[in-house]
Amino acid sequence: MPKLARDLLFPLIAVVAAFIVGGILILLVGDNPFQAYGLLLGSALSWPDGIGYTLFHATPLIFTGLAVLVGFRCGLFNIGAEGQLYIAAFATAWVGITFAHLTPWLLIPFCFAAAILSGAFWAAIPGVLKARFGSHEVINTIMLNFIAVALVSYFTQYHYKAGGDPIMQTVPISEGAHIARLGKFVPGFPERIPLNVAFLLALLCCLLVYLFLWRTKWGYEIRATGSNPFAAEYGGISIRKQIILAMAVSGALAGMVGINEVLGYRYRYYDGFSDNYGFTGIAVALLGRNHPVGVILAALLFAALQHGGIYVDGFSEHVTKDIVQVLQGIIILFVAAEGFFKWLLRRRSPMQRLRA
Amino acid sequence: MLELRQITKRFGDVLANDHVDIVVKPGTIHAIVGENGAGKSTAMRIAYGFYTADSGEILVDGQVRDIKSPHDAIALGIGMVHQHFMLVETMTVAENIVLGAEPGSALALDLKSAGAQIRQLSEEFKLAVNPNEPVEHLSVGQQQRVELLKALYRHAKLLILDEPTAVLTPLEVEEFFVILRRMREQGKTVIIITHKLSEVLAISDEVTVMRDGRVVGRVQTKDTNAAELARLMVGREVLLRVEKPEPEVGQTELEVRNLSVTDAAGTKRISDVSFEVRRGEIVGIAGVEGNGQTELIETLAGLVDPAYISGHINFEGRDLKTLGARVRRELGIAHIPEDRHRRGLLLDFSLAENSILGVHYRPPIVAFAGGIFLDENAVQRRAAEIIQGFDVRPPNAALPARALSGGNQQKLIIGREYHVAPKLLLVSQPTRGVDIGAIEFIHRQLVSLRDNGCAILLVSAELEEVTSLSDRLLVIHEGRIAGEVDPKKATLEEIGLLMTRGH
Numbered sequence: 085m086p087k088l089a090r091d092l093l094f095p096l097i098a099v100v101a102a103f104i105v106g107g108i109l110i111l112l113v114g115d116n117p118f119q120a121y122g123l124l125l126g127s128a129l130s131w132p133d134g135i136g137y138t139l140f141h142a143t144p145l146i147f148t149g150l151a152v153l154v155g156f157r158c159g160l161f162n163i164g165a166e167g168q169l170y171i172a173a174f175a176t177a178w179v180g181i182t183f184a185h186l187t188p189w190l191l192i193p194f195c196f197a198a199a200i201l202s203g204a205f206w207a208a209i210p211g212v213l214k215a216r217f218g219s220h221e222v223i224n225t226i227m228l229n230f231i232a233v234a235l236v237s238y239f240t241q242y243h244y245k246a247g248g249d250p251i252m253q254t255v256p257i258s259e260g261a262h263i264a265r266l267g268k269f270v271p272g273f274p275e276r277i278p279l280n281v282a283f284l285l286a287l288l289c290c291l292l293v294y295l296f297l298w299r300t301k302w303g304y305e306i307r308a309t310g311s312n313p314f315a316a317e318y319g320g321i322s323i324r325k326q327i328i329l330a331m332a333v334s335g336a337l338a339g340m341v342g343i344n345e346v347l348g349y350r351y352r353y354y355d356g357f358s359d360n361y362g363f364t365g366i367a368v369a370l371l372g373r374n375h376p377v378g379v380i381l382a383a384l385l386f387a388a389l390q391h392g393g394i395y396v397d398g399f400s401e402h403v404t405k406d407i408v409q410v411l412q413g414i415i416i417l418f419v420a421a422e423g424f425f426k427w428l429l430r431r432r433s434p435m436q437r438l439r440a
Numbered sequence: 441m442l443e444l445r446q447i448t449k450r451f452g453d454v455l456a457n458d459h460v461d462i463v464v465k466p467g468t469i470h471a472i473v474g475e476n477g478a479g480k481s482t483a484m485r486i487a488y489g490f491y492t493a494d495s496g497e498i499l500v501d502g503q504v505r506d507i508k509s510p511h512d513a514i515a516l517g518i519g520m521v522h523q524h525f526m527l528v529e530t531m532t533v534a535e536n537i538v539l540g541a542e543p544g545s546a547l548a549l550d551l552k553s554a555g556a557q558i559r560q561l562s563e564e565f566k567l568a569v570n571p572n573e574p575v576e577h578l579s580v581g582q583q584q585r586v587e588l589l590k591a592l593y594r595h596a597k598l599l600i601l602d603e604p605t606a607v608l609t610p611l612e613v614e615e616f617f618v619i620l621r622r623m624r625e626q627g628k629t630v631i632i633i634t635h636k637l638s639e640v641l642a643i644s645d646e647v648t649v650m651r652d653g654r655v656v657g658r659v660q661t662k663d664t665n666a667a668e669l670a671r672l673m674v675g676r677e678v679l680l681r682v683e684k685p686e687p688e689v690g691q692t693e694l695e696v697r698n699l700s701v702t703d704a705a706g707t708k709r710i711s712d713v714s715f716e717v718r719r720g721e722i723v724g725i726a727g728v729e730g731n732g733q734t735e736l737i738e739t740l741a742g743l744v745d746p747a748y749i750s751g752h753i754n755f756e757g758r759d760l761k762t763l764g765a766r767v768r769r770e771l772g773i774a775h776i777p778e779d780r781h782r783r784g785l786l787l788d789f790s791l792a793e794n795s796i797l798g799v800h801y802r803p804p805i806v807a808f809a810g811g812i813f814l815d816e817n818a819v820q821r822r823a824a825e826i827i828q829g830f831d832v833r834p835p836n837a838a839l840p841a842r843a844l845s846g847g848n849q850q851k852l853i854i855g856r857e858y859h860v861a862p863k864l865l866l867v868s869q870p871t872r873g874v875d876i877g878a879i880e881f882i883h884r885q886l887v888s889l890r891d892n893g894c895a896i897l898l899v900s901a902e903l904e905e906v907t908s909l910s911d912r913l914l915v916i917h918e919g920r921i922a923g924e925v926d927p928k929k930a931t932l933e934e935i936g937l938l939m940t941r942g943h
Contacts, residue, residue, distance in 0.1 A: 300812045301801040308797065311786045317743060318775065318783045319797035320766030 095371050095378065098418035099385065106411045113402045120403050124392035134391065136266075136277035140349075141387035142380075143279075144169070144341040144358070146286040148365025149372060149379035150293050151207075151338035155221075156374050157297055158330035159310035164210060164225025165338035166362025167232030168203045172339030174236040175202035176346040177353035180257025181244065188260040195261050195347055203339015204332040206232060211331030215324035221331070229362070240355050252355035263347045280348030282340070289337060290376035296333070306330050338362060359390070367416045386412060441466035441598055441629045442487060442518070447496035449482055456482040457493070458653040464598070464646075469620060469630045471640040471661070474650035475673055475875040476845050480633050483650070484600045488520040489513040519591025520600040523607075525583050527575045534558055534571035537590050554593075561592050565622055581612035585619070598629045605639055606873070609729050610901065611940070617643050635673070635875065637666040638904070649673055674877045682908040684887045689911075690719030693864050693895035694740070699751035701735050701744060701919075709735040711919045712751070717864065722886065722896040724910025724927065726903060728939050732919035733899045734778060737868050740897070741775040742768040755864065769798050774862035776853055778869040778899070784853045785841045792823035792837040795856050826855035831881065847878035854882060858889065865889060868899040883909060903932055915939055 107117035128134045148165045155162035179198040183191055210224035237252065244254035263282065267275030297303035308316040309326040317323055345357055364386055371385070372378025389412065393405035442464040449457040457479045464470045472480045486493050489507040497504050500516045507513050510520070527536050534555045542549055558571040567585045575583060584604065591599050605613045620630055620643055634640060640647055641661060649657035649672040657672040670678040694717040701710035710732045717723045727733055738744050740753060742765035753760040760768060769775075777783035785794055796805050796819055803809055804818045823837040830851040832844070841849060850870065857865065870886065871879040886909060890896055900906040906927075907913060913927040915938035922938045 299814055299816075301806055301814060302812065304793070304796075304800050304814060308786055308789070311788050312782070314782050315784060315786050315797065317765065318741070318777060319800070320742075320764065320769050322764070322766075 091373055091375070091378070094422050095373060095382070095419065098371065098415050098422075101418045102411050102414035105414050106407060109410060110403050110407065115400050115403045120396055120400050120407065123395050123399055124408075125388065126392075127395035128388035128392035132273050132277065136273065136279045137391045138384065138388045139283055140277065140279040141390050142383040143283045143286050143344045144361040145364055145368050145383035145386055146290065146379060147337050147340045147344070148361045149368030149383050150286075150289055150376065151334045151362075152365045152369035153372070153374045153376070153379055154293060154297070154306070154330055154334045154337065156369060157310045158306045158326055159313065160211075160214075160327065160330055160334070161222050162207065162225055162331065162334045162338075163222055163366070164207060164228050164232075164362070165334070165365050166358060166360065167225070167229035168206045168335040168338040169341040169358060169362055170232045170236050171206045172199045172203035172335075173342035173345050173357065174239065174254075174353050175199065175339075176342040177254050177257055178239075178244070180261035180346065180351075181255060184258035184260070186258075186260065191258060191260045192263065192347070195257075196343060199339045199342040199346075200336045201339075203342070204336040207335020207338065208328055208332040211328040214331075215327045221327075233356075236353070237355055240353060244353070253350075254353040256352045257346065259351075261347055262351055263343070265348065278349040280344065282344035282348045285340065285343065287380070289340065290380055293337070294376045302329065338365070364412070367412060367419070370419045371415060441501065442631070443499040443502075444483060444487060445497050445499065447483060447486055447493045447498070449479075449486060449491060449493050455653050457486070459496070460650070460653070460655050462648050462655065463658075464629060464631055466597075466629050467624060467627055468645040469624055469632060469643055471644035471647045472631060472633050472650065473635055473637070473640055473647060473669060473673060475635060475877065476847065478650040478673070479653040480650045481602055482653075484520070484602065484631065484633055487513070488518060488600060514594050514596070517595060517597035518600065519594060519596030519598070521584070521587040521591060521602065521604060523603040525587055527583060527586060529576040530574060532572050532574050533569055533578075533586050533589070536575055536586060537571070537593050541594060558589060558593060561589055565592070565619060565626065567619060579612075580607050581609075581615065584608070584616070588619070596628075598631065599623070600631045600633070602633045603635075604632060605634065605636065610903065611728060613639070637669050637876070640669065641666060651675055670876050674875075678876055678880055682883050682887060684909075685891065687721045687890065687911045688893075689721045690893060692716045692718050693756060694897065695752070695754040696740075697752040697754070699736075699739070699749070699753065701732075701739050701750075702748050703735070704748070709919050710739065713916075713919070713921055715914055715921065715924075717895040717897050719863075719893050719895050720890060721911040722890050722898050722909055724906040724913040725897070725899045725916050726906045726913055726935055726939060727899075727901075727916035729901050731916050731939075733868065733916060735919075736916070737775070737778070737866050737897070737899055740866055741765060741773070741777075766798075769860070772860070772863035774857035774860055774865045776857050776865065776867040776870055778872070780846070780849050780853055785849060787842040788840055790838050790840055791827065791832065791844075791852060792819050794841050794852060795819070795823040795826050795837070795859075797856065799860065822859065826852065826859055830855035830858075830885075845875075846872075847874040850874050850882065851878060854885060858885065862889075862894055865894055865896045867896060869901060870898070871900075871902065871905060903935060907932070907935065 110117040110120050128138050148169065151165045152162055175198040176195050179195050183194060186194065206228065210221045210228060213219045213224050214221045240252055240254055246255045263280055265275045265278060265280045267273045267277060297307060305321045306326050306329065308319065308321055309323050313323050341361055346353060368379055368382040368386060371382035389408045393408035396403055396407060397405040444460055444462040447457050447460040460483050462483060474480045482491065485491050487498060489509045489512050492508060498507055499505065505516060534551055537558055538554045555571045562569045567589060569582060569585050569589060575586060605616065608616060623630060632644065644661045647659050647661055647664065647669065648655055649669060651673060697714050699710055699713045700708060702708050725733055739749055742763060746762045749761055755771060755773065781787060786797065799805055805814060806812065807815050820837060826832065827835045827837060832848050832851050832855065841852065870882050874882065886896060898906060898909060910927045913925050915922045915925065915935060917939060925935060
């Protein structure tokens with residue numbers, strides 16, 4: 085089987101299998117699965133709202149999917165994208181509030197830098213801890229998630245909230261920090277849909293991540309470390325440096341969620357805004373087989389499910405939007421079961437056993 | 441005892457066995473030799489019921505038998521020991537042996553009678569295995585004996601052993617052969633699959649040689665010799681002895697003085713070692729594996745934390761001790777590691793990507809010093825040069841390194857390390873798991889590198905290899921240099937004595 089077909093096959097099996105299992109569940113609760121899926125996908129693909137919101141929801145998932153991907157490629161499991169994007173979103177808002185007097189030409193780059201650098205910094209902490217002391221990044225990124233959430237909540241509540249505002253959000257950022265919604269450029273596409281320039285930035289990042297990992301010496305070193313750290317070391321590569329670098333790049337990508345959220349959507353920091361983007365990013369990276377193009381496809385799928393779920397809730401009798409989480413869960417299960425599928429396939433091609 | 445008649449087996453496009461005839465007489469040790477992929481394992485797996493043949497028949501004790509599964513084979517008294525042991529580490533020897541053939545009723549496992557039976561078998565064949573020992577506490581050699589017991593416990597009359605010595609040290613091989621001879625005395629029949637000719641000559645009564653899925657020779661061991669077997673295996677004349685001119689020794693490249701290395705647990709692995717390697721000579725290090733060779737080479741290559749090292753390592757007058765692996769490579773030190781899967785290769789990376797490991801960050805792989813982007817043309821050019829120059833097969837730079845046979849993986853590594861024209865080459869077990877044809881090639885390459893003025897430090901567990909290649913030979917024992925001998929004059933016994941007893 086050619087490599088591309090094989091790379092596409094397993095995620096496809098996972099998705100189709102998840103829809104079949106989900107369909108059985110829908111049947112069990114007493115609805116017509118075809119009708120429910122029709123609602124789900126039909127609403128996600130409608131113009132302009134369905135497509136607009138699907139792309140909008142896909143934006144943070146592309147960023148976090150890429151973040152997790154870069155970690156994976158270095159043999160690191162960054163579960164901390166959630167914390168990194170909270171820190172970054174707050175930092176973005178902080179710059180947008182604090183330096184409100186700057187012209188947009190300066191302020192927007194500053195805000196971008198805030199998102200990228202603060203995300204990178206927050207992720208580099210577990211990177212340094214692992215490189216220096218060997219403490220496991222999974223534990224440290226999880227713990228830093230809690231710290232990040234608590235920290236930004238504290239600053240929002242006690243320092244950056246408008247007096248008397250009952251909602252946990254900061255004061256608005258300067259209008260000069262707003263980035264354009266795509267409705268501004270696309271005729272017939274309303275500006276009320278929050279799809280913004282950050283989506284294009286996410287696509288650009290996919291290209292950049294690809295070039296970085298597969299076309300630069302740094303990417304080579306990161307991938308070598310992830311593939312076989314002993315061989316990387318033998319080749320004169322400093323594993324410690326790669327761990328820190330990969331975590332920082334990963335965090336920077338997660339941090340760019342803040343650009344979409346703060347500069348393109350709410351124009352302020354809104355506490356608890358993330359719909360588990362950091363964690364869904366893990367599923368996106370896995371389903372996308374740790375490849376930037378796969379990440380785009382997987383993020384689009386998850387975003388479509390997320391948006392379509394709202395309509396399932398409203399229009400079908402028994403099924404609720406929880407079906408989306410069920411589907412996502414089953415997809416992840418099947419992706420994780422890839423080893424099982426591979427084993428099934430291998431049984432039919434004994435060529436591989438010949439080698440033994 | 442066992443006869444394969446006209447066995448043919450096809451895997452997709454590959455004809456793994458092409459009308460194979462093998463006759464194994466009862467009470468003999470029968471060797472099946474051939475290079476990797478010659479079809480010897482396939483034939484034996486058919487005999488053991490792992491695969492079914494496309495055509496042909498299997499006779500056991502003169503009767504045509506239908507062996508559809510290992511279960512059938514076991515019922516007919518055929519046992520097989522695989523190259524990779526199939527043991528549950530946390531279970532005891534007895535538990536492992538009865539696994540799948542548990543004595544007693546469904547509810548009560550009768551390990552006691554099994555234990556007694558195992559003890560009896562162990563004594564009969566002098567295997568010295570304690571049934572109550574957990575397998576994880578056993579050495580590799582002992583684990584292999586547990587595998588033998590597993591087959592004997594199931595009343596095997598014929599034992600098929602797939603590359604049984606690959607995992608053993610030279611001393612363990614000797615012990616293992618004693619066991620095999622004892623089994624033959626007790627009336628068992630043994631088939632041993634191997635590609636090590638010295639072992640074939642030492643242990644077998646008859647030999648079947650296979651090449652490209654066909655049987656190309658059947659000989660009595662006493663009527664043959666290594667050269668003939670090698671020619672049959674490879675299909676052309678093979679030079680088993682290394683031909684090399686007198687060395688033209690130049691200045692000292694590497695000087696090691698009072699080197700000591702401890703491991704992370706604080707145990708001394710290298711104690712007070714001093715030697716030097718000069719331009720144009722191969723200095724060999726012989727020793728039983730695990731006597732500090734790994735640590736010595738890794739220390740010289742810059743893969744050991746300087747905090748664990750004391751003493752001096754001078755390369756062209758410069759102290760290497762605190763320099764990292766990258767700087768040492770830049771100074772002209774190349775390294776062919778003993779474990780190519782662990783150290784030498786990125787198995788999931790393509791041959792092209794593997795061919796630049798170690799030079800991936802500098803010109804010509806990146807366009808200019810400090811550049812970032814890999815120059816894809818330069819990468820492909822380098823890969824092509826290595827693949828052509830070292831006959832790496834298949835010659836496809838896009839394949840992952842994992843897809844290559846051991847010998848071709850090794851050729852890729854050697855080609856990569858040669859490509860930098862090293863001043864000092866650290867090379868460890870260069871021909872482990874490599875076919876005879878490739879061994880000859882690798883040896884010739886090492887000698888030609890020496891003749892071009894490279895200083896070579898060679899570690900090998902194969903005594904013949906290290907004595908025939910080296911110009912000077914050091915023997916290492918428990919992390920110390922036990923002595924230096926002249927490889928042209930010293931006998932294997934002399935070296936063996938230094939290897940095992942020190943002085």
